[in-house]
Amino acid sequence: MGKYVAKRLLYMLFVLAVMTFVLFFLYNLIPGDPARAEVEPMKHRLKPEEYQYRYEQARKRLGLDDPLIVRYGKWVRNLLKGDLGISKVYNKPVIEVLKPPLKVTVTVNIFVTIFSLGITIPLGIICAVKKNSKFDKVVQVFTIVGYSLPVFIFALLFIYAFAVKLRWFPVSGMKTPNFSGTPWEEFKDMMHHLTLPLIVLIIGSLGGMTRYVRAAMIDALSMDCIKTARAKGLSEKVVIYSHAWRNALLPVITLIIGWFMSIFSGSLVTETMFVLNGMGKIYIDALNNQDYNIALAIQLFYIVMAVLGNLIADLSYGIVDPRVRVNK
Amino acid sequence: MKRKLSLLLALVLALALFMTACGSSKDTATNDPEETEQPTETGEGDEETLEPPAEPMGQLIIGNTTEMSGEWLPYFQNIASDYDIWNFINGYSTVAITFDGEYVVDTTVVKDYKVTENEDGSKTYTWTIADNLVYDDGTPITAKDYVASALLWSSQLLGEMGGSNSYGLYWKGWSEFSKGQTNVFAGVNLIDDYTFAITIDASNLPYFYELPMVSVGPTKLSYWLDETVDIADDGEGCYFTVDINAKNPDGSLVYAEKISAAKSNPFYPASGPYVVKSFDATTKTAVLEVNDKYVGDYTGQKPKIKTIIYKLVNQSTQFDELATGSVDLLPENGSGDAINAGLDLVEQGGFSYSTHPRSGYGKIHFACDFGPTADVEVRQAIAHLLDRNEFAKSFTGGFGSVVNGPYGEAMWFYQETKAELNQKVNQYPYDLNKAIELLESAGWTLNANGEPYKEGDGVRYKRTEDGKLMPLIIEWASTENNQVSDLLVVKLQQNPDLAKAGIQINQTTMTFPELINWMYRDKSQGAEYAVPTYHMFNLATNYSPWYDLSTEYVTDPDMVAAGYNTNYIFDEELERLSKEMVLVDPNDREGFKRKFVDFIVRWNYLLPDLPLYSNIYHDFYNDKLQNWKMNSNVDVTQAVLYAWVTE
Numbered sequence: 019m020g021k022y023v024a025k026r027l028l029y030m031l032f033v034l035a036v037m038t039f040v041l042f043f044l045y046n047l048i049p050g051d052p053a054r055a056e057v058e059p060m061k062h063r064l065k066p067e068e069y070q071y072r073y074e075q076a077r078k079r080l081g082l083d084d085p086l087i088v089r090y091g092k093w094v095r096n097l098l099k100g101d102l103g104i105s106k107v108y109n110k111p112v113i114e115v116l117k118p119p120l121k122v123t124v125t126v127n128i129f130v131t132i133f134s135l136g137i138t139i140p141l142g143i144i145c146a147v148k149k150n151s152k153f154d155k156v157v158q159v160f161t162i163v164g165y166s167l168p169v170f171i172f173a174l175l176f177i178y179a180f181a182v183k184l185r186w187f188p189v190s191g192m193k194t195p196n197f198s199g200t201p202w203e204e205f206k207d208m209m210h211h212l213t214l215p216l217i218v219l220i221i222g223s224l225g226g227m228t229r230y231v232r233a234a235m236i237d238a239l240s241m242d243c244i245k246t247a248r249a250k251g252l253s254e255k256v257v258i259y260s261h262a263w264r265n266a267l268l269p270v271i272t273l274i275i276g277w278f279m280s281i282f283s284g285s286l287v288t289e290t291m292f293v294l295n296g297m298g299k300i301y302i303d304a305l306n307n308q309d310y311n312i313a314l315a316i317q318l319f320y321i322v323m324a325v326l327g328n329l330i331a332d333l334s335y336g337i338v339d340p341r342v343r344v345n346k
Numbered sequence: 347m348k349r350k351l352s353l354l355l356a357l358v359l360a361l362a363l364f365m366t367a368c369g370s371s372k373d374t375a376t377n378d379p380e381e382t383e384q385p386t387e388t389g390e391g392d393e394e395t396l397e398p399p400a401e402p403m404g405q406l407i408i409g410n411t412t413e414m415s416g417e418w419l420p421y422f423q424n425i426a427s428d429y430d431i432w433n434f435i436n437g438y439s440t441v442a443i444t445f446d447g448e449y450v451v452d453t454t455v456v457k458d459y460k461v462t463e464n465e466d467g468s469k470t471y472t473w474t475i476a477d478n479l480v481y482d483d484g485t486p487i488t489a490k491d492y493v494a495s496a497l498l499w500s501s502q503l504l505g506e507m508g509g510s511n512s513y514g515l516y517w518k519g520w521s522e523f524s525k526g527q528t529n530v531f532a533g534v535n536l537i538d539d540y541t542f543a544i545t546i547d548a549s550n551l552p553y554f555y556e557l558p559m560v561s562v563g564p565t566k567l568s569y570w571l572d573e574t575v576d577i578a579d580d581g582e583g584c585y586f587t588v589d590i591n592a593k594n595p596d597g598s599l600v601y602a603e604k605i606s607a608a609k610s611n612p613f614y615p616a617s618g619p620y621v622v623k624s625f626d627a628t629t630k631t632a633v634l635e636v637n638d639k640y641v642g643d644y645t646g647q648k649p650k651i652k653t654i655i656y657k658l659v660n661q662s663t664q665f666d667e668l669a670t671g672s673v674d675l676l677p678e679n680g681s682g683d684a685i686n687a688g689l690d691l692v693e694q695g696g697f698s699y700s701t702h703p704r705s706g707y708g709k710i711h712f713a714c715d716f717g718p719t720a721d722v723e724v725r726q727a728i729a730h731l732l733d734r735n736e737f738a739k740s741f742t743g744g745f746g747s748v749v750n751g752p753y754g755e756a757m758w759f760y761q762e763t764k765a766e767l768n769q770k771v772n773q774y775p776y777d778l779n780k781a782i783e784l785l786e787s788a789g790w791t792l793n794a795n796g797e798p799y800k801e802g803d804g805v806r807y808k809r810t811e812d813g814k815l816m817p818l819i820i821e822w823a824s825t826e827n828n829q830v831s832d833l834l835v836v837k838l839q840q841n842p843d844l845a846k847a848g849i850q851i852n853q854t855t856m857t858f859p860e861l862i863n864w865m866y867r868d869k870s871q872g873a874e875y876a877v878p879t880y881h882m883f884n885l886a887t888n889y890s891p892w893y894d895l896s897t898e899y900v901t902d903p904d905m906v907a908a909g910y911n912t913n914y915i916f917d918e919e920l921e922r923l924s925k926e927m928v929l930v931d932p933n934d935r936e937g938f939k940r941k942f943v944d945f946i947v948r949w950n951y952l953l954p955d956l957p958l959y960s961n962i963y964h965d966f967y968n969d970k971l972q973n974w975k976m977n978s979n980v981d982v983t984q985a986v987l988y989a990w991v992t993e
């Protein structure tokens with residue numbers, strides 16, 4: 019087991035090394051001159067020689083005169099020291115820029131994950147057990163609708179209904195400006211602001227997971243072992259939750275782990291609509307503003323999360339199903 | 347286990363419902379929509395609310411679509427909303443700008459001043475500041491604080507940290523000081539506790555905008571560096587008593603960490619009308635409270651609103667925020683959709699709006715040194731083939747105007763010369779025959795076979811000096827996801843009259859940085875960019891009240907190579923006029939206006955750019971805001987100073 023994990027970790031390092039190389043070179047192939055962008059606002063006020071001097075200093079400071087491979091080497095060296103570079107837009111370290119959005123995204127996603135899994139798993143199981151019943155059909159229709167409609171439609175509708183018309187919730191944000199209170203009051207204020215985005219995110223994620231759990235459970239319920247369990251006279255509850263769910267869990271676990279890993283991933287649409295300063299929004303802003311150090315850092319972070327998620331999923335299979343447990 | 351899991355899920359759901367119920371409770375929000383909604387039916391407000399309060403009161407929430415970074419210092423980035431906060435907390439500059447866009451000495455700050463013309467052609471402004479100025483913490487503001495700005499924000503340290511150290515770039519000795527070649531700033535002198543002097547370098551004189559060149563504000567040095575750093579002057583100029591450009595053995599700058607920490611802390615010492623009370627990086631919201639030690643702006647005006655909240659809003663839901671009271675003011679809306687949404691709200695009642703013209707415009711930017719657009723007649727013909735009034739109407743939804751030169755309609759010198767300009771400039775009305783006439787006068791009279799051009803021959807040709815035939819095909823570089831580009835395709839590129847005139851425009855869509863590379867012909871980014879390829883670009887430009895275009899149309903090859911004159915228009919008269927306009931005595935207003943008119947007339951004939959639309963900005967606000975008077979000469983912070991709210 020230890021050897022397998024070590025091998026996978028080595029493989030992860032290799033993947034990361036390759037990806038840093040590919041991403042760094044891709045981003046640096048995009049046309050643009052950060053040094054010129056930096057000194058451009060001063061251009062009309064500076065004499066030509068002063069402008070040129072400052073332009074050259076900026077190129078030197080940003081390391082733009084070095085060959086690409088040298089720049090890559092320096093970037094990797096800094097990366098290993100935890101230095102992800104400087105944001106072009108904010109002119110401060112990338113890590114400093116990314117801390118607040120990461121906090122927002124994780125906060126929001128923890129709630130979304132808990133609620134989504136809490137709703138979709140029981141719902142999927144019930145639909146499978148009551149396959150083709152009226153309840154199942156109604157849920158199927160709603161999940162299809164939820165699955166098909168873009169999230170921003172829900173966002174706009176909910177804002178109009180619950181914020182503009184009914185005024186139950188604020189239109190955007192995470193807390194009331196200039197609000198101060200006890201930690202509990204602040205938490206309540208945050209939840210008041212987050213209710214609408216949470217509902218939108220949860221609705222957006224219900225369809226896929228519910229249908230996936232339902233399909234896995236239907237497969238599991240048709241297995242011979244389930245027939246045997248029923249023939250043995252076990253109660254339906256034990257058959258469903260102990261025998262069938264255990265068998266259905268194997269395909270579902272990939273999604274569940276993916277969901278937990280996605281706690282760090284932002285939702286571009288929801289964050290933009292509700293003005294939440296999260297990872298999705300900052301990523302698209304970074305791309306739009308050509309702030310490539312930020313974009314590169316976020317992509318690398320997601321790659322790390324993806325390969326880590328794969329490893330955890332593989333190890334989890336063994337826990338759920340001893341037949342695929344890795345012993346070497 | 348399963349039972350426990352079910353119980354847990356039920357608890358989570360119950361908690362969600364409970365939170366939702368709690369969340370709607372009024373006690374969680376100090377600015378609940380129901381509390382801020384005004385039932386006023388008209389946008390004018392009651393008579394009794396027109397009187398400003400004696401003391402600052404109330405709260406104003408300003409919605410902004412630009413994210414704040416939380417670092418207000420403007421020398422490291424140029425985020426507009428950060429700069430607004432910087433202006434809220436910084437005041438007491440020696441020179442102020444009026445609502446008319448004119449620069450004046452701030453007599454609240456300056457007790458006395460003297461202007462001396464020196465033998466070497468330089469000019470010295472000796473400022474004596476008032477002795478009643480203090481920061482928000484009560485620390486007195488002295489001449490040393492003004493000198494500190496001059497030295498710190500011009501220092502080599504700032505430049506090496508990646509900041510803009512051009513604070514004193516017009517002053518004597520700035521170049522050497524900013525590069526670290528000397529530690530003495532020759533153009534800055536400390537005379538006594540309340541007197542200091544700034545000397546403008548002779549090479550920058552005469553200059554019409556002399557006053558803003560000597561504008562200095564205070565900087566609390568102990569906050570940005572530390573208590574050990576002082577400033578001295580032995581008569582040759584000011585210097586820091588400690589080498590702030592010093593480096594550690596590993597090459598890092600000794601004071602860089604200190605400055606980085608200071609600029610990242612949102613609570614800068616305040617000399618302006620407001621103090622930052624809080625900044626929330628997760629919601630991008632800044633709360634400012636009135637600085638009760640602020641003695642006023644150049645007219646002695648003090649803030650009348652107690653709390654200002656600067657809040658990030660989304661363009662698509664910003665009017666929902668205004669409608670529900672989550673924001674009170676949405677300044678400078680330029681798009682037709684946004685303005686119509688705002689006007690709908692005003693119609694419903696409880697809201698008002700004010701308008702002001704943008705000081706700038708969207709434009710077609712021509713490369714004037716090669717290909718068809720090197721001919722002024724071609725540029726003029728294109729102007730005649732684009733119905734700019736219709737274009738502006740379509741793009742701005744009817745909330746825009748067309749200008750005929752590089753100016754903003756709120757500029758005082760435009761306002762005072764408007765009648766004369768309207769008579770002298772060509773409006774370039776839509777006229778196919780005039781366009782054809784212009785093209786023929788410039789020699790675009792042949793078809794692809796070199797025979798005389800006749801209707802239906804397609805693209806026109808012209809025989810160049812080397813005997814070759816040049817087609818009237820214009821290569822256009824446009825940016826992606828750009829509504830102006832989309833509209834230009836419809837209104838210009840696909841205009842049947844363009845083909846009738848014998849012109850073809852080919853569009854190439856690219857990213858903005860790539861477009862800039864092509865425009866600058868920047869060979870450092872790739873050899874291909876050095877080859878002139880595109881004849882026109884669609885861009886936008888804005889003008890500040892400090893109106894100086896003297897380097898925009900230079901003909902000196904070195905300056906052109908350095909990135910000045912991106913129109914590549916080599917017209918000595920245009921260059922002379924652009925320079926002469928600002929090289930006049932600051933008191934010679936009439937001379938400035940005369941030269942401005944001459945410059946605009948020449949520019950309007952040459953058309954290095956074709957202005958397409960200039961927005962009429964709309965500020966929307968709820969009726970609790972009174973006396974909101976914004977224009978493009980001032981920023982939102984200045985307008986806030988004269989406004990008040992009714993609660």
